[in-house]
Amino acid sequence: MLGGIFVSDSQPDDHERFVAHFVRHQSSIYSFISTIVPNSMDVDEIMQDASLVMWKKFSQYSEGTNFRNWAFQVAKFTAMNHIRKVKRDRHVFTTQLVELLASDMETHGTELEARRSAFRLCVTKLKENDRDLLAGCYSENQSIKQFASRLDRTPNSVYKQLNRIRRDLLTCIRSVHGNLSPTS
Amino acid sequence: MNENSPSSQRIGQLIDRLINDQLTANEFAELANELEHNRSARLLYIETLGLHADLQHNFRHHGDEAIKSVTDELGSLIEQDDAPGKRFPRTDRQSDLHDAGQESNAWSNSGIFTFIAVSVPTVFSIVLAAIIIWFIRSHDWQQSMAGFGMPPTARLSIADLEEIDSAKTAVAVMMKDVDAQWKSNQPKLRIGQSISPGVMELASGLVQIDFFCGATMILEGPAKFEIKDANTGFVHNGKLRVFVPERAKGFTVVSKQCEVIDLGTEFAMDVKANDDAEIHVLDGKVWVKDLVQTEDEKQLLTGGNAVRFDNVDRAKAIKTETGFFVGPAELNRRATQSQSSGFAKWQQTLDELKQDPDLLVLYSFQESSEWDRILANSRPQAGGIGDGAIVGCQWATGRWKTKRALEFSSASHRVRINVPGRHNAMTLCSWVNLDSIDRDMALTHPETEQSNFIHWTVDSNNTGSIASLHLAVSDTVDGVKIREHYNSGSACITSEDVGRWIHVATTYDPDAKRVTHYKNGIKVGSKPISRLQMVSLGMADIGNWPYKPWSEGTEFQIRNLRGSMDELSAFSRALTAEEIQRIYEAGKPEE
Numbered sequence: 001m002l003g004g005i006f007v008s009d010s011q012p013d014d015h016e017r018f019v020a021h022f023v024r025h026q027s028s029i030y031s032f033i034s035t036i037v038p039n040s041m042d043v044d045e046i047m048q049d050a051s052l053v054m055w056k057k058f059s060q061y062s063e064g065t066n067f068r069n070w071a072f073q074v075a076k077f078t079a080m081n082h083i084r085k086v087k088r089d090r091h092v093f094t095t096q097l098v099e100l101l102a103s104d105m106e107t108h109g110t111e112l113e114a115r116r117s118a119f120r121l122c123v124t125k126l127k128e129n130d131r132d133l134l135a136g137c138y139s140e141n142q143s144i145k146q147f148a149s150r151l152d153r154t155p156n157s158v159y160k161q162l163n164r165i166r167r168d169l170l171t172c173i174r175s176v177h178g179n180l181s182p183t184s
Numbered sequence: 185m186n187e188n189s190p191s192s193q194r195i196g197q198l199i200d201r202l203i204n205d206q207l208t209a210n211e212f213a214e215l216a217n218e219l220e221h222n223r224s225a226r227l228l229y230i231e232t233l234g235l236h237a238d239l240q241h242n243f244r245h246h247g248d249e250a251i252k253s254v255t256d257e258l259g260s261l262i263e264q265d266d267a268p269g270k271r272f273p274r275t276d277r278q279s280d281l282h283d284a285g286q287e288s289n290a291w292s293n294s295g296i297f298t299f300i301a302v303s304v305p306t307v308f309s310i311v312l313a314a315i316i317i318w319f320i321r322s323h324d325w326q327q328s329m330a331g332f333g334m335p336p337t338a339r340l341s342i343a344d345l346e347e348i349d350s351a352k353t354a355v356a357v358m359m360k361d362v363d364a365q366w367k368s369n370q371p372k373l374r375i376g377q378s379i380s381p382g383v384m385e386l387a388s389g390l391v392q393i394d395f396f397c398g399a400t401m402i403l404e405g406p407a408k409f410e411i412k413d414a415n416t417g418f419v420h421n422g423k424l425r426v427f428v429p430e431r432a433k434g435f436t437v438v439s440k441q442c443e444v445i446d447l448g449t450e451f452a453m454d455v456k457a458n459d460d461a462e463i464h465v466l467d468g469k470v471w472v473k474d475l476v477q478t479e480d481e482k483q484l485l486t487g488g489n490a491v492r493f494d495n496v497d498r499a500k501a502i503k504t505e506t507g508f509f510v511g512p513a514e515l516n517r518r519a520t521q522s523q524s525s526g527f528a529k530w531q532q533t534l535d536e537l538k539q540d541p542d543l544l545v546l547y548s549f550q551e552s553s554e555w556d557r558i559l560a561n562s563r564p565q566a567g568g569i570g571d572g573a574i575v576g577c578q579w580a581t582g583r584w585k586t587k588r589a590l591e592f593s594s595a596s597h598r599v600r601i602n603v604p605g606r607h608n609a610m611t612l613c614s615w616v617n618l619d620s621i622d623r624d625m626a627l628t629h630p631e632t633e634q635s636n637f638i639h640w641t642v643d644s645n646n647t648g649s650i651a652s653l654h655l656a657v658s659d660t661v662d663g664v665k666i667r668e669h670y671n672s673g674s675a676c677i678t679s680e681d682v683g684r685w686i687h688v689a690t691t692y693d694p695d696a697k698r699v700t701h702y703k704n705g706i707k708v709g710s711k712p713i714s715r716l717q718m719v720s721l722g723m724a725d726i727g728n729w730p731y732k733p734w735s736e737g738t739e740f741q742i743r744n745l746r747g748s749m750d751e752l753s754a755f756s757r758a759l760t761a762e763e764i765q766r767i768y769e770a771g772k773p774e775e
Contacts, residue, residue, distance in 0.1 A: 034233055101226060139243060
């Protein structure tokens with residue numbers, strides 16, 4: 001394995017435990033924040049702030065309990081703080097909706113995690129053309145409009161293709177795990 | 185909710201538009217309203233946004249499959265066993281990366297961020313970097329890398345949390361230092377220290393700096409380098425060699441004459457005091473732009489080529505000279521050399537100390553066998569007197585790779601010694617590396633059934649951020665026990681010292697009638713002696729307190745040293761400040 005950070009001879013150390021928990025659940029935490037604050041500009045900042053708070057308050061987490069849910073709580077409060085600050089400039093969800101979404105994600109937490117492995121598999125099944133489009137659209141360095149003009153296409157046609165690709169991915173994931181069911 | 189019902193189609197459409205940033209205010213209100221009242225709509229939304237987040241996660245590295253697969257492997261390894269502290273076997277991951285066209289082996293071993301960079305997306309790197317930085321600061325980095333065994337953890341104090349806060353502005357971290365001498369106008373940058381944008385001036389020596397973007401730079405003094413941001417640096421003068429992995433493509437170094445944008449993987453620059461600049465590409469390719477003759481087209485320079493900019497020539501092709509620029513292998517070699525010279529210097533000092541007629545005990549902690557349970561007194565002709573009996577402590581690495589130390593990590597660990605003899609004066613010196621300073625700790629603690637003894641301890645103020653040195657001298661007069669306390673005063677040992685090797689010393693001077701405490705060769709406190717008496721070590725424990733039943737449940741019960749010790753000496757005279765400073769200078773490890 002790479003490097004020595006996870007190698008330990010002695011008692012579990014706080015930082016090692018934190019990094020182990022954090023790395024394992026970072027995708028879920030990022031997903032959680034993206035869902036309750038749909039504006040992508042804010043998600044990174046909230047993720048950074050929430051992660052620091054998780055580290056500072058790590059002593060409040062009881063080893064053996066569900067780290068993901070604890071992290072979700074911290075992320076929720078951090079996000080709500082942020083929402084309060086930006087709500088004049090953006091479309092934001094109400095506190096009620098945030099609570100509802102948070103509770104749903106907690107309930108379906110394990111299921112959502114399982115779907116992530118299916119996601120990775122489904123991405124490999126995509127046509128190369130579709131994968132290239134995703135790479136271009138989701139790359140950090142350009143907006144979709146810029147990307148579209150580079151390909152000599154209208155933004156709308158790119159959006160249409162993106163929507164279709166995401167639907168294909170969802171279908172593929174659902175073929176393994178089914179829909180996210182209200183009864184579970 | 186029926187998948188194909190008009191309302192679910194509408195929801196799906198609105199969600200798509202939300203993700204694509206196409207929603208109008210009315211549409212947003214419609215979607216939010218539907219989500220609030222319809223659980224199925226919410227679940228569809230969560231499913232879709234989750235997919236969108238995973239896509240962002242996945243493709244932010246420009247679809248680099250090799251990096252993704254490493255993340256997966258890390259993730260699955262952790263999933264296999266969630267028990268903290270599990271030992272992960274080292275495999276030849278570096279060579280797998282090499283086959284995938286990634287970093288070369290030499291550089292992989294030299295940067296901690298190779299690990300973080302390949303397994304964690306950029307935005308999280310800042311957070312983990314802050315944590316790793318704290319981790320590095322509280323342990324000797326070179327020591328850790330050498331042995332892959334981490335010393336027991338240090339406790340997080342207020343100062344450390346502030347460091348994490350300030351790490352938010354940091355864009356790089358100091359990784360290695362070989363005989364670096366910094367210009368006097370700036371504080372010395374320590375290994376593990378996070379670096380924010382700004383200027384650094386190296387008078388001589390070598391440093392390795394890891395940028396959070398993933399690039400690694402070796403800077404050789406004399407040099408003046410300015411970090412502009414996580415991806416850009418400005419070299420006023422000096423020699424540097426930069427490794428830029430795939431994910432840090434675009435890393436730029438600017439000088440007065442020209443600008444170099446690296447497209448991967450390795451280049452070097454030499455800028456003289458008169459601004460003349462040479463660029464050598466060791467591997468991969470870079471863009472070179474003339475900043476003086478700005479109308480010139482930027483040039484692509486590939487591996488094995490070099491150019492020179494000066495008052496006569498612009499981008500003149502010259503011969504590459506890779507040996508001229510210190511790379512990671514050479515850096516490591518020099519680091520090892522400088523390390524072993526420190527150890528050699530220390531051994532010499534020890535020989536000098538052994539000649540001191542007032543030497544009582546000298547524990548050099550250089551026992552050769554793991555099984556050694558005797559800590560030998562190196563005083564010549566001691567004949568075994570003063571030898572210590574090791575109880576529980578484990579042998580570990582001391583100030584240098586070749587130096588041994590004893591690790592004290594539990595309430596049962598101690599070294600029992602017996603140094604008979606009463607003296608008018610005394611000096612105690614030790615090199616210790618403390619894991620924390622949140623409790624009182626015994627350096628030497630006597631068997632208190634004796635009539636004359638001393639306590640030498642580190643006293644904590646219980647916040648974990650400051651501690652003092654303390655000498656207590658006890659005597660029995662007409663059957664009555666008397667004890668005098670001499671404390672160095674607060675803020676003598678701080679959280680900055682935790683996890684580092686420090687030298688502590690205390691002198692009992694009957695002529696000056698003073699007890700003086702020193703840390704790292706500098707006086708940190710001094711108290712007048714109110715009542716002169718004889719002092720002795722006698723029967724005592726190093727690193728612990730001979731347990732007494734009455735102490736159970738009181739604050740006195742636990743006073744064991746938590747940390748390592750790799751030298752302890754006692755003299756029957758009070759050493760001068762100069763002598764103590766010389767001992768410190770001769771024994772201090774390279775930072």
